Amino acid sequence: MATNQFxxxxxxxxxxxxxRGIGLAIARxxxxxxxxxxxxxxxxxxxxxACAAVAQHPNPMGHRTCDVADTGAIQACVExxxxxxxxxxxxxxxxxxxxxxxxxxxxxxxxxxxxxTNLRGAFFMAxxxxxxxxxQGSGSQINIDSLSTYGSLAQVAxxxxxxxxxxxxxxxxxxxxxxxxVRVNGLAPGFILTDLTEKLWSDPNLLAWNRTITPLCRMGxxxxxxxxxxxxxxxxxxxxxxxxxxxxxxxxxxxxxPIDGGFExxxxx
Numbered sequence: 001m002a003t004n005q006f007x008x009x010x011x012x013x014x015x016x017x018x019x020r021g022i023g024l025a026i027a028r029x030x031x032x033x034x035x036x037x038x039x040x041x042x043x044x045x046x047x048x049x050a051c052a053a054v055a056q057h058p059n060p061m062g063h064r065t066c067d068v069a070d071t072g073a074i075q076a077c078v079e080x081x082x083x084x085x086x087x088x089x090x091x092x093x094x095x096x097x098x099x100x101x102x103x104x105x106x107x108x109x110x111x112x113x114x115x116x117t118n119l120r121g122a123f124f125m126a127x128x129x130x131x132x133x134x135x136q137g138s139g140s141q142i143n144i145d146s147l148s149t150y151g152s153l154a155q156v157a158x159x160x161x162x163x164x165x166x167x168x169x170x171x172x173x174x175x176x177x178x179x180x181x182v183r184v185n186g187l188a189p190g191f192i193l194t195d196l197t198e199k200l201w202s203d204p205n206l207l208a209w210n211r212t213i214t215p216l217c218r219m220g221x222x223x224x225x226x227x228x229x230x231x232x233x234x235x236x237x238x239x240x241x242x243x244x245x246x247x248x249x250x251x252x253x254x255x256x257x258p259i260d261g262g263f264e265x266x267x268x269x
Contacts, residue, residue: 007235008030008090011030012085013088013091016041016066016095016121017040021194021222022222022225023041023095026094026225031060033230035059038085039063040063040065047063047064047065062084064077068095068122088133090233091126093125093142095118118163119165119169122169126173126184129141137181141184142229142233143187143244144166147191147248167188170185170186183232183238185232185240185244186244187232187247188247189248190214190220193220212256214250217249225247
């Protein structure tokens with residue numbers, strides 16, 4: 001047995017969609033544990049700022065500009081990382097976008113933009129990295145799934161559809177690549193406070209609802225996700241593949257109904 005089953009030091013870790021939010025928090029956690037981390041995203045300035053914030057760290061991060069909606073950009077990014085580092089041990093497949101509105105209001109462009117990033121981009125990033133992992137005979141891919149895969153949310157139809165596809169992709173790739181030593185798992189966050197969701201959760205009524213339906217009675221943070229990601233990348237999860245771990249404060253455990261009068265139910269007008 002390894003001295004430290006959760007050791008990810010010296011592993012080459014590629015994190016898509018990591019200039020901010022969940023992706024950046026996971027990237028920093030890996031870097032702090034000694035991994036060689038490369039963050040990617042569409043915004044070059046945001047990537048530079050993220051790297052500069054940890055520039056004095058003993059293990060600074062590298063970065064590559066990459067829009068996962070562009071398959072050519074994915075291929076170029078992955079080939080550049082492999083050429084520089086020699087391998088990719090861990091992929092955190094995190095890039096994603098969302099747009100909230102009633103299903104009847106989405107345009108074809110809205111739909112395509114979400115699908116091209118959240119599902120198509122996730123698949124071709126997994127494929128590009130997977131080819132190298134298969135060749136090297138090892139690797140761990142972690143796809144960032146969503147609570148909406150397991151309990152549909154109103155006004156995010158294309159997002160939920162895409163994340164359900166990512167969940168299926170996780171299982172299929174695990175079946176195909178396990179014989180090559182490549183593990184593929186998912187991490188499904190619940191409601192997480194990030195810079196992109198801060199405005200949404202500034203509504204006190206919505207925040208109160210969240211705390212009421214969450215058994216742990218609080219909003220999730222990006223730091224709540226890092227431990228699970230490290231586990232899935234480390235030797236500690238060496239016999240785990242094709243699974244998605246829900247990090248949601250217990251929301252998916254069941255329905256927290258108001259039988260004890262713990263909160264007020266209001267019918268819509």
